[in-house]
Amino acid sequence: MKPGRFDATVLTIGFAFLYIPILILVIYSFNASKLVTVWGGFSTQWYQQMWHNEALMDAAWVTIRVAVLSASIGTVLGTLAALALVRFVRIPARMLFSAMIYAPLVMPEVITGLSLLLLFVAVGVDRGFWTVVIAHTTFTMCYVAIVVQSRLVTFDRSLEEAALDLGCPPVKTFFAITLPLIMPAVVAGWMLAFTLSLDDLVIASFTTGPGATTLPIKIYSQVRLGVTPEINAACTLLIGIVTIGVIIASVATKRREYQRQRDEHLATTAA
Structure with a gap:
C-alpha cells in the first residue's frame, strides 16, 4: 500500500523537527561572528580555537575513552546475557534475570545514576574515570543484549549441532560458527552502546569525579553561561563522528550479509 x-x-514534519535544529547547529559552527544567532560570514576559526581549548579537548578525550571501553565491555556482557536468555529457557531464575536485563531500559536515568552513586559511596569507591565506565557499561549492555537476542531467536542451531557432531568443542563452535553469524548484530549493538555512552549526561554527572569530566558535562556547564561558537564546533564534530561510525557499520553489515548470501548461493549451486 502506497x-x-x-x-x-x-513524516516530513517529523524529520524536519528532528534534523533542522541539527542542521542549523552545523551551519552556525562555521559562523564568523561571536554571536551564535547572527550570521557574520563563513569561517573555520572556531574549530581552530576549539583545538586549542585544552579543557574541551581533555573532556572529549575522556568521553571517547569511556565510550570505547564501556561499549566494548558492554558488548561482551550483553552478548553473553543474550545467549543465556535464548539458550537457557528452563532455568528457574530466568524471569528474574530477564527483568534485571530489561529494567535499565525503562528506568529513568536519574534513578540509575543516583543508585550507582549510592553504591559507589557505600563501597567507598572514589568517583572518577572508572566509575563512569562501570556506570555506562551497566546500561549499555542491556541494549546490546536486546539487539543480539533478536538475532539469536532466528538463529539456525543446526549449524552448531553439525559442528558438535563432527567433534568440534563447544567453545570453538561458538567462535567458529555462532559468533561470525551473529557478528552483524554484535557490531550493531556495539555502535548503539558507543553512541549512548557518547552523549550521556545524566548518569555521567552522578558518577563522575575530578579529572573525569565528559564532553556532554563540559558542554552543559558552558551552555548555562551562554552558547559559544566553540560549542557548536564541538557538537558538529560529535555529529560527524557518530555519522561516520554509523555509515561504516552499515557498509560492513551489508558487505557481510552480501558475502553470506553469496556463500550460501555457491554452496547451493555446488550441491
Missing part, C-alpha cells in the same frame, strides 16, 4: 499524502506530510 503512503498517502497525510502520511508523507506527517
Whole structure:
C-alpha cells in the first residue's frame, strides 16, 4: 500500500523537527561572528580555537575513552546475557534475570545514576574515570543484549549441532560458527552502546569525579553561561563522528550479509 499524502506530510514534519535544529547547529559552527544567532560570514576559526581549548579537548578525550571501553565491555556482557536468555529457557531464575536485563531500559536515568552513586559511596569507591565506565557499561549492555537476542531467536542451531557432531568443542563452535553469524548484530549493538555512552549526561554527572569530566558535562556547564561558537564546533564534530561510525557499520553489515548470501548461493549451486 502506497503512503498517502497525510502520511508523507506527517513524516516530513517529523524529520524536519528532528534534523533542522541539527542542521542549523552545523551551519552556525562555521559562523564568523561571536554571536551564535547572527550570521557574520563563513569561517573555520572556531574549530581552530576549539583545538586549542585544552579543557574541551581533555573532556572529549575522556568521553571517547569511556565510550570505547564501556561499549566494548558492554558488548561482551550483553552478548553473553543474550545467549543465556535464548539458550537457557528452563532455568528457574530466568524471569528474574530477564527483568534485571530489561529494567535499565525503562528506568529513568536519574534513578540509575543516583543508585550507582549510592553504591559507589557505600563501597567507598572514589568517583572518577572508572566509575563512569562501570556506570555506562551497566546500561549499555542491556541494549546490546536486546539487539543480539533478536538475532539469536532466528538463529539456525543446526549449524552448531553439525559442528558438535563432527567433534568440534563447544567453545570453538561458538567462535567458529555462532559468533561470525551473529557478528552483524554484535557490531550493531556495539555502535548503539558507543553512541549512548557518547552523549550521556545524566548518569555521567552522578558518577563522575575530578579529572573525569565528559564532553556532554563540559558542554552543559558552558551552555548555562551562554552558547559559544566553540560549542557548536564541538557538537558538529560529535555529529560527524557518530555519522561516520554509523555509515561504516552499515557498509560492513551489508558487505557481510552480501558475502553470506553469496556463500550460501555457491554452496547451493555446488550441491
